[in-house]
Amino acid sequence: MDTAAAEWTATDEGPGQRPAGRRFGAWCAGLLLAGVSVVAGFRAADSDGITPVPQLLAFLPWMLVPTAVALLFTLLARWWPGTVWGVAVLGVLAWYIEPYGTSDEPAGRPVASFRVLTSNVEFGQGTPALVAAVRREDPDIVFVEECDPDCDARLKQDLAREYPHRRAVEGGGSEGSVILSRFPLRPTGGVPATMGMPGAVADVDGHAVRLQLAHPMPPLPGQVDLWKRELGDLRAAARTDPGTPLVLAGDFNASQDHAAFRRILDTGLRDASRLDGADRTATWPARTAPTFGVQIDHVLVSEEFAAERTRILDLSGTDHRAVVTDLTLHERP
Known part of the structure; x- marks a missing residue:
């Protein structure tokens, strides 16, 4: 060789x-x-x-x-x-x-404006920080998830004067939820679920606006079917009474990469974060966000709304970041 x-x-x-x-x-x-x-x-x-x-x-x-x-x-x-x-x-x-869903602006003239804040306070532990954030951000409507009895009592004590109207599903741990409002509220049946999802119709400067809090079960092993079913119930709720503008807000335990969540958007709802360029800004887990995390807390609105100044807030005591956004209601063309 x-x-x-x-x-x-x-x-x-x-x-x-x-x-x-x-x-x-x-x-x-x-x-x-x-x-x-x-x-x-x-x-x-x-x-x-x-x-x-x-x-x-x-x-x-x-x-x-x-x-x-x-x-x-x-x-x-x-x-x-x-x-x-x-x-x-x-x-x-x-x-x-790439962001999912439309970001088109409504065509009709603006008729009312208000601010919305949603926060999961993790078994009530983030309630003091939420109260401080509400006083600082001055929202008109507040959606609170995982509001246990102590949380509910604290909100009544500290915020009843500013928010005289409320709808709540009482419960311990993660089961309690509350909607606080400066506007008069007419109760609705909400969405029956494992955790509280109350609903109401607000009178916003003479315009009816449906409010629905979202808090389906998370997709933990062994309860994925329940998670899908409760997201499906939210989708069904979004399709009822299509003539009334809707704000559907809360902890969805789902991101835009979940098909069950996209089917809610496919009813015509838009994510305020998407409308205002804040899509994919992480809201959970708060400890590692915004560096690492996912956006599972959302403010979804019907096509009559425009959104601006959407912010993601850090609150102590909870594993979720809060979402606050300014909404403008437009007439249907």
Whole structure:
């Protein structure tokens, strides 16, 4: 054997051979891409699937991280089919990370303006911070989720003068919810659910506006079907009485990457955060937001509304950030 042949045999890969390090890199890349592809596939199929898909869908933008790591592995391993696979997955993720829903402005003339704030106070623990935020932000309507009896008592004590009208579902832990309003309220049946979701019709400067608090069960393992059903009940509520403008606000335990949430938007509702350029601003978990988190707290409005000055507020004592937005009601053309 000549010297060149000997050098080739010692240093180059033969057919079907790959150094152990490259094989390991290719396997790591394949596993990462397979996992992300499943999640992206359900997103593309407009389905929430079963555990762990709905839980991972909430963090869809963060799927870019394992995809980028997988692409690096494919390059180091010189696994070119894997590189093509990774680029394709990256393209799918980039497509679906774009904001969902319309941001069109209403065409009719403006007839009323008011401010809305929604906050999950985590079993009432964030109530003092919420009271301070309400006094600072001066909203006209406040939606409060996970308002236990102590929270309810504190709101009555501190805010009854400013907000004489209220609708509540009393309950301990996460079950209690309250709507506070400066405007007179006419009660509605709300949406029956595991956790309180009260409803009302507000008289806003002579204009009827439906208010519905949202707080479906989270998509924990073992209760994904319940989560889907309660989001479906909110969708059904959004479709009732279409002639009356609607504000549907609260902790939806869902992001725009969940099909069950998008079906609510498909009734014609728009997310105030989307209308005002604050979409995908994380509201949970508060401890790591805004660096890491998802937007699951929303103020959804019917097409008669414009939104501006949407802000995401940090409140101590709760794992959720609050959402506050200024809404303008327009006449239907």
